[in-house]
Each structure stands twice: as C-alpha cells, then as structure tokens.
Amino acid sequence: MKRIGLVAHDNKKIDMVQFCVKHFKQLQNYTLSATDGTADAIHKVCPDLKLERIGHGPDGGDVHIAYNILEDKFDALLFFIDTQTAHGHEHDIQTLIRTCATKNIPFALNRATARLLWETLDDYKGIR
Numbered sequence: 001m002k003r004i005g006l007v008a009h010d011n012k013k014i015d016m017v018q019f020c021v022k023h024f025k026q027l028q029n030y031t032l033s034a035t036d037g038t039a040d041a042i043h044k045v046c047p048d049l050k051l052e053r054i055g056h057g058p059d060g061g062d063v064h065i066a067y068n069i070l071e072d073k074f075d076a077l078l079f080f081i082d083t084q085t086a087h088g089h090e091h092d093i094q095t096l097i098r099t100c101a102t103k104n105i106p107f108a109l110n111r112a113t114a115r116l117l118w119e120t121l122d123d124y125k126g127i128r
Contacts, residue, residue, distance in 0.1 A: 002075040002121070004064045005092050006034040006051070007043070007096075009082035013041040015111050020046050023118060033074070035061035062092040066099040076121055078099040078114050 002006040004027075008016035020027060020042050023097070034042065042049060055061035068074055077100055100107040106121070108114035 001031070003031040003033060003073060004121075005054075005069075005074050005077040005079070006032060006038050006079040007065065007077070008038045008041070009085065010037070011085060012080035016050060016078070017041050017116055019078070019080075019111065020049060024049060025116075027100040032067065033068070042053065047078060059063050059094060061097045066092075066096045068081070069096075069099045069103050069105060072103070075119060076105060077118070079109055080111070080114070081109050114123050 006016060016038055024046055024059075027049060032050065033051070033054050035054050036056045039051045039053050042051060054064050060094070064079070065074070073125045077096070079096065097107070097109075106117050
C-alpha cells in the first residue's frame with residue numbers, strides 16, 4: 001500500500017482539511033502519515049480517516065518525515081506551505097523539500113499541484 005505524508009503550515013491547514021474531505025474515500029486506500037498539528041486539523045473534520053502521527057513539525061516532525069523518505073518509506077508528500085509567514089524551522093522545511101527532490105518522490109506544495117499529483121498517483125510506479 002502506498003504511503004503518503006501530509007503536512008500543512010498553520011495558515012494552510014484548512015486547505016489540507018478541504019483536500020482530505022474532497023478525497024476522503026480515496027485516501028482510505030493509502031497509509032497516511034501526518035505531523036501532529038496537521039493530523040489534529042484533519043481529525044476534527046474527518047475523524048474516521050486513519051493517520052499515523054509523526055510529531056510536531058517544528059519539533060522534528062518534518063525531519064522525521066524526511067528520514068522516512070530517505071529510507072524509501074514514503075511514495076508521495078503533500079506539504080501545503082505558507083510562503084507568507086516566517087518559520088523558525090526553515091532549515092527543516094528545506095531539508096524535507098530537498099529530500100523529496102533527491103529521492104525523486106512526487107510532492108506538492110500547494111492545492112493545485114496536489115490535485116494534479118492526486119489524479120496520477122495510482123498510476124505512478126516510481127523512478128527511484
């Protein structure tokens with residue numbers, strides 16, 4: 001079963017929740033892992049969606065997801081970033097983005113790209 005990481009900055013959590021509501025049925029066919037804050041936001045609206053909690057992003061959750069990507073344990077990442085707000089853990093965020101690029105896994109940083117990724121994820125075989 002494919003494993004997808006879900007991460008959203010505070011000002012983008014509503015976008016992630018809306019994505020999960022829209023794709024709830026399909027998301028149930030994947031193993032989902034999310035940072036704590038993102039998991040909390042999703043569970044308020046989709047309490048039946050099973051999510052593995054990774055930890056709070058600024059407290060190492062982003063790095064933990066990056067580590068799992070390096071270990072080939074993720075197939076895709078949806079990371080809705082807030083580009084308008086400074087983040088104290090910017091290095092962790094960049095590490096996560098670079099890790100996706102290095103390991104050549106599909107990742108989306110906004111709703112538009114997530115929609116495109118989602119439409120083709122089942123067909124994606126990976127080119128690692």
